Amino acid sequence: MEREKDAGTVVVLGAARGIGRAVTDAFLDSGCSVVAADVDNSVSRMSRAGVSNRVVDVTCLEQVDELARECVDVSHVVFTVGVGSGHRGFPFWNVPPAEWRRVLDVNLIGAVNVAHTFGPRLAERGSGSILFFASVAGQIGSQTDPPYSASKAALINFTQCAAKDLAPFGVRVNAIAPGMVKTDLNQSVWEASVRGMSADQQPTYEEWAAEKIRRVSPLGRWQELDEIAAMTVFLASDAARNITGQTINIDGGQVMHS
Numbered sequence: 128m129e130r131e132k133d134a135g136t137v138v139v140l141g142a143a144r145g146i147g148r149a150v151t152d153a154f155l156d157s158g159c160s161v162v163a164a165d166v167d168n169s170v171s172r173m174s175r176a177g178v179s180n181r182v183v184d185v186t187c188l189e190q191v192d193e194l195a196r197e198c199v200d201v202s203h204v205v206f207t208v209g210v211g212s213g214h215r216g217f218p219f220w221n222v223p224p225a226e227w228r229r230v231l232d233v234n235l236i237g238a239v240n241v242a243h244t245f246g247p248r249l250a251e252r253g254s255g256s257i258l259f260f261a262s263v264a265g266q267i268g269s270q271t272d273p274p275y276s277a278s279k280a281a282l283i284n285f286t287q288c289a290a291k292d293l294a295p296f297g298v299r300v301n302a303i304a305p306g307m308v309k310t311d312l313n314q315s316v317w318e319a320s321v322r323g324m325s326a327d328q329q330p331t332y333e334e335w336a337a338e339k340i341r342r343v344s345p346l347g348r349w350q351e352l353d354e355i356a357a358m359t360v361f362l363a364s365d366a367a368r369n370i371t372g373q374t375i376n377i378d379g380g381q382v383m384h385s
């Protein structure tokens with residue numbers, strides 16, 4: 128994989144598990160140093176060479192700012208944080224309005240906090256990138272979890288705003304929108320959807336996922352962690368130097384744009 132001449136340090140937020148953990152490993156494999164940050168202090172147990180750890184809640188601007196001040200020579204920032212409401216989202220009035228706040232606070236305001244603290248530093252550096260994790264749900268009015276979908280739609284839009292603002296400084300901003308990746312977050316969607324069903328009616332996680340993938344994905348398969356991580360490393364590389372403001376769907380063709 129071709130990398131920027133001075134790869135520097137990559138900050139991964141949401142690194143404790145799932146996609147963030149896979150992304151952390153992929154950057155380490157490619158020879159980068161990684162600052163792995165997460166609100167879950169199990170992130171402290173990541174102990175590969177090249178990784179340092181921070182416990183950070185992205186909803187707290189002061190904590191994110193402290194992280195940005197501590198991390199010198201950062202060249203790329205990857206925001207893999209994400210939460211769902213934990214509710215079965217259709218009809219939308221199943222999710223009480225008060226519960227929208229937490230999802231928007233983590234998925235959107237958390238990303239804004241990261242852009243505000245790291246963006247000007249990257250601008251001063253004159254190179255590098257920010258990558259947000261959005262979702263196909265942010266592009267199709269998904270009924271699964273409306274606050275989640277709305278937060279991701281807003282994040283896709285903010286990706287474009289930030290990309291325009293940072294482009295004159297040589298800094299790129301993109302988003303990846305996964306489809307179905309086998310992680311705790313994905314499993315929590317199944318848990319919410321079967322809650323309240325009698326035991327004999329409940330599909331297993333595998334059954335639920337297989338049916339959903341068959342229904343929505345032309346390629347008919349899960350998206351794998353290593354596929355997501357490979358695109359993340361590519362978007363941080365010099366080979367992607369002309370790509371900014373984009374949302375790249377890795378979804379087996381679930382969402383197609385002309």
Ligand SMILES: NC(=O)c1ccc[n+]([C@@H]2O[C@H](COP(=O)([O-])OP(=O)(O)OC[C@H]3O[C@@H](n4cnc5c(N)ncnc54)[C@H](O)[C@@H]3O)[C@@H](O)[C@H]2O)c1
Nearest residue numbers: 141143144145146166184185208209260262307308310312
């Ligand atoms: N898994 C999928 O199928 C899927 C599909 C579409 C989009 N995504 C997106 O991909 C990204 C990664 O998702 P995942 O499936 O790996 O989820 P995950 O739940 O496995 O991991 C999310 C991580 O974010 C961390 N986090 C949560 N709140 C935080 C906070 N306030 N501050 C710091 N860290 C916090 C969690 O501790 C966790 O380690 C998310 O943005 C998610 O919305 C995932």
